[in-house]
Amino acid sequence: MTTEEQKNPTGLAENMADRHSSKAILGAVIGWGFVILAIIAAVITYAWNSRNPRCNNGVLMADMIGIAPRVSGPINDLPIKDNQMVHKGDLLYQIKTAPYEIAVQSANANLAMAEGALTNAGFQIAAQQAQVKSAEASQDQAQAKLATAKDNYERIAPLLAKHYASAQDVSDAKNSMQAALAGVASAQAQVLSAQSSVLSISEAQAKRDAAAASLAQAELNLKYCTVKAPFDALISQMSISRGAYAAQGQQVFTLIDTHSWWVCEPFREGQLNNMKVGDPVTVELKTAAGKYFKGTVESIGWGATPQALQNSILPVIPQALDWVQLEQRFPVRIKLADDVPAEILRVGTTAAATVHTGR
């Protein structure tokens, strides 16, 4: 038996060595394959993530208005229920109209009175103007008398020197002239007095206008008793029932506009780099998890207050280690497409959104 045969009597060891070396090669291929696959997957994931920023803690929002009565009174008709859908123009509630109808009647009567007073004032003023004319005529008469007396005096006075007229006659003529002069002054004063006593019509007119405005307000209040839906909406947070007293300005329920759904996503500042208005968005609403809806970036918030700065008039120095700094978030408003089924749309729904930048 040779040394070779002693070492390897059946060739088994050589076989084993072959199998071991092939396994070593396979093992290395598998091991390095794992490493290469991991690197490729990491590169793809990184590229996808940076082109498609995602945010999960958004909420579904809609335009909402609080409905509050503009006039107070007991509600005598309330055809709607909480969480109900209403269409534009539908009756929401009716406040008892009787007191407001009476107010309209009263305002109407006041207006009629003011209009009557205005007409009367017109007549009164016409009478006063006639008095002015009469006083003016008296003034003309007095002036004519004065002229006659003056002529008479001027004719008689030169006759005194030639003794054709007595001193008595001249004195009488002079007195008559002076009396006529006083009569003119008196007539002038009477004209002035009559003129100043003519009433102005503007006061009566203003009173009529005020009464007309009161009527308009009363009619408006009557109209406010009937409240109709201003748009297609969903009723929420209804806090009143039929017969209850609705106080003016006190909110009774909320209307959610069903045509204005949008998602507010607080994206991190680092994700806003490539994002722009109009970018397509895939939105997932958690009321229908697993379904994806289309949307577009409507706007990107220009400002946000960090929590530390809220309600503070002094600088806030947070007592924290700041070697880990959290990213600031900005609200991104995403408009939802119209094809989202209405039954899953609820204000406040958790919404996740992926913005597809660079598409």
Added chain:
Amino acid sequence: MNPCRGCFALAWYFKPSLTCGWMNRFFLLGTSLSLTLLLSGCSCIQEIGGAYFPAWLLSILIGWLLTGVIRFILIRVGLDGWIRPRSIGYPSLVVFLTLLIYLIFFTH
């Protein structure tokens, strides 16, 4: 295989290493951290029992489980001992499977 032995075997497959524990643990920690950083940027959320969990957490969990399965298969065919480089081979597999699951199921 009785259930008891099965459990024991499962635990054994997930044991990081039989030879250089500290090194493998180091790499596994690195793997988890890098995966978290890579995926947290766009994590979807999944609802489990009334709470939302990040998708990367689920992906890593499934990645780990699948790695265990693959290691089990490799042991059965006798290749486990020959995987080179051993210290980063399996962690890389975890990374790959995690990202694969993430890319398939959680990107929309």
